[in-house]
Amino acid sequence: MNSPLSASSRTPQDPAAENLKHQREAIAALGHELRLLVDATVRTEASPETTQRLADGVRALTGQLIGRRRSPADIPEVDEFPGGVRMYSPVTGPGSPMAPPMRVAPYEGGVVGRCLLGIAHEGPPGYGHGGISAMLLDELMGWACAAAGRPGMTISLQTRYRGPVPLETPLRVRAHVTATDDRKIYTKGSIATEEAPSTVLVEADGIFVAPDPDVARALFPILDNAQ
Numbered sequence: 001m002n003s004p005l006s007a008s009s010r011t012p013q014d015p016a017a018e019n020l021k022h023q024r025e026a027i028a029a030l031g032h033e034l035r036l037l038v039d040a041t042v043r044t045e046a047s048p049e050t051t052q053r054l055a056d057g058v059r060a061l062t063g064q065l066i067g068r069r070r071s072p073a074d075i076p077e078v079d080e081f082p083g084g085v086r087m088y089s090p091v092t093g094p095g096s097p098m099a100p101p102m103r104v105a106p107y108e109g110g111v112v113g114r115c116l117l118g119i120a121h122e123g124p125p126g127y128g129h130g131g132i133s134a135m136l137l138d139e140l141m142g143w144a145c146a147a148a149g150r151p152g153m154t155i156s157l158q159t160r161y162r163g164p165v166p167l168e169t170p171l172r173v174r175a176h177v178t179a180t181d182d183r184k185i186y187t188k189g190s191i192a193t194e195e196a197p198s199t200v201l202v203e204a205d206g207i208f209v210a211p212d213p214d215v216a217r218a219l220f221p222i223l224d225n226a227q
């Protein structure tokens with residue numbers, strides 16, 4: 001499962017599919033290197049001179065990435081919307097330097113996400129930031145909605161932090177839909193370590209809403225173009 005709705009109309013032999021695969025692999029490779037850079041950046045105790053030299057080097061690299069730049073409303077060509085691959089999701093996107101990134105799979109009527117948090121995701125020293133935990137849960141509960149055929153947007157997210165989330169430790173995030181009521185979708189989620197999956201460190205209740213179709217088209221103009 002590499003997308004909430006796992007939808008793709010292209011066959012593997014299709015040249016367009018090959019090209020897309022190639023593009024996504026390159027984006028994931030850059031994302032991977034950038035995540036290593038982010039990790040090295042928040043760990044380093046390099047001298048100010050070295051740090052400044054690196055800042056200059058990184059600025060030069062950033063300059064190479066400025067081609068056609070997408071605006072926030074544009075959907076990247078390598079993505080599928082709604083409910084498909086999101087290469088730059090800050091949670092699951094293999095191309096995002098911010099993402100752990102979390103890998104998602106179906107699990108017992110819901111979905112499970114696996115990832116490690118690093119020092120870049122630190123809150124209290126040695127442990128994950130509470131906002132990062134909430135972000136992982138929000139995203140995965142959104143995937144649970146999409147996997148249940150009801151993609152929606154979060155209107156309420158309640159988190160309870162029962163124990164600190166360790167860094168650099170394999171985590172298991174779980175989410176499932178508990179009920180639906182018209183356009184509202186009720187979900188539950190949790191975070192535990194892979195080693196102690198029954199010891200819940202963070203639990204969450206989320207309510208999502210499948211937007212009214214007119215609202216959805218106003219929010220996401222691409223839905224109009226797709227028709």
Ligand SMILES: CCCCCCCC/C=C\CCCCCCCC(=O)SCCNC(=O)CCNC(=O)[C@H](O)C(C)(C)COP(=O)(O)OP(=O)(O)OC[C@H]1O[C@@H](n2cnc3c(N)ncnc32)[C@H](O)[C@@H]1OP(=O)(O)O
Pocket residue numbers: 004082083084138139140141142143146151152153154155156183184209210211212213215216223
């Ligand atoms: C073709 C569909 C496309 C769907 C898009 C899906 C994309 C996801 C795809 C793939 C999953 C990947 C994973 C992603 C996960 C990440 C999720 C996020 O981070 S989402 C960002 C944070 N959330 C927001 O920014 C929402 C802000 N809220 C809104 O924009 C609107 O409230 C919206 C569009 C969600 C609903 O607007 P309305 O006009 O369609 O519906 P109204 O009539 O306002 O509400 C319906 C019911 O919900 C209640 N409601 C709405 N907002 C509420 C709120 N904030 N608190 C409590 N109740 C609320 C209302 O009272 C109403 O309930 P009553 O029918 O009266 O019982």
